[in-house]
Amino acid sequence: MVTIKLEQKIVGVYSVIGAVCGVLSDYLTSFSLLYAFILPAAIYVATLFPFMKVVKEKGVKKFALSGFVTFFLLWITVWIFFHNL
Numbered sequence: 001m002v003t004i005k006l007e008q009k010i011v012g013v014y015s016v017i018g019a020v021c022g023v024l025s026d027y028l029t030s031f032s033l034l035y036a037f038i039l040p041a042a043i044y045v046a047t048l049f050p051f052m053k054v055v056k057e058k059g060v061k062k063f064a065l066s067g068f069v070t071f072f073l074l075w076i077t078v079w080i081f082f083h084n085l
Helices: 006-029 033-054 060-083
Strands: none
16 A cells, blocks of 8 residues: 655645636636635635644644645646636
């Protein structure tokens, strides 16, 4: 059986969250550009705290940073893609 490391799980979860937030941002752009940027940031911060409780190691900043980079890159890529359709 294949075991997945904690960092891989975090990156996977933030990949899904980033893609979903990209679609939501595209939908919210029609209402307000401010909402399109605030909602993904709020979702990221809300999901960051449960991960901080799960990861009680010294490398918490590393996990948080890798999660943020994954989240941001997927969010902005999906948002730009759907916005240009």
